[in-house]
Amino acid sequence: MDHLSSNAPKGAGANALTCKLQQFTRLSLADRAALERVVAERRRTFLGREDISREGDKPTKIYVMLNGWACRYKFLEDGRRQIVAFFLPGDLCDLNIFILRQMDHSIGALTDVTVAEIGRDSFERLIDDHPRITQALWWEALVTIAIQREWTVNLGQRDALERIAHLLCELYVRLWSAGLATDGHCAFPVTQSDLADATGLSKVHVNRTLQELRQEGLIRLANRQLTILDLDRLKRLAVFDPNYLHLDREGAHLDANNE
Known part of the structure; x- marks a missing residue:
């Protein structure tokens, strides 16, 4: 994975969902065209800090993140919030939500967000007609579960420095896999409050940890942009192993321009 620091993946200019799915399975031109059609059918925009869906709502659509960042979160009765996932461009918010x-949770926009809304009929036609897309979506769902396991380890076993460093590594690699990060640079619009709610730390502790990472010459944060100055060192500090993101599947090794 050392090449992450210097190269963008093939297909980086493509739709972020298509680019990400091709990390798992080779998609044909027809597959990619079908994905483009389904995400173009109905689009919706949400403002930053607006809820996309709320706990207790009846789910009727699959949301595909087209741009912007969102999060999955839970509120406790006293108003405390726990972020349990970040959604980036190319991510699907709850693949099997129709069941x-x-x-049982809320999804909130962290920035202005555009999503594709995919209804049940459209989604079922897509997976019935395109088995390679179905296979890629299975992999995507497995990676989502793997990420949740890693977040559990983060909260339960890593210290503050490791938690923040690990999360930064993960977000960078996930953006890279969607063609949205290269040469250590990526968008990073989350606030220190968001990081605190995702890592179980106080805002003061998050601020102190980020300052330590800066002083060590590992990262630079400015103007809602993250620059990882030494990815290998940051990975070692975080004890970060990207294997749980499963980016070495078939699609990662094939030319996306071929049938």
Whole structure:
């Protein structure tokens, strides 16, 4: 994975969802065209800090992140918030959401966000007609579960410096896989409050940890942009192993321009 620091993946200019799915399985031109059509059918924009869906809502759509950042979160009765996932461009918010009677969590926009809304009929036609897309979506769902396991380890076993460093590594690699990061640079619009709610730390502790990472010459944060100055060192500090993101599947080794 050392090449992450200097190269963008093939297909980086493509739709972020298509680019990400091709890390798992080779998609044909027809597959990619079908994905483009389904995400173009209905689009919706949400403002930063606006809820996309709320706990208790009846789910009727799959949301695909087209641009902007969002999060999955839970509120406690006293108003405390726990962020349990970040959604980046190319991510699907709850692939099998139709089986739920009501949402058991909320999804909120962290920035202005544009999503594609995919209804049940459109989604079922897509997976029925395109088995390679279905295979890629299975992999995407497995990676989502793997990320949740890693977040559990982050909260339970890593110290503050390791937690923040690990999260920065993960977000950078996920953006890279969608063609949205290269040469150590990526968008980073989350606030220190968001980081605190995702890592179980106080805002003061997050600020102190980020300052330490800066002083060590590992990162630069400015104007909602993250620059990782030494990815290998940051990975070692975080004890970060990207294997749980499963980016070495078939699609990562094939020319996306071929049938």
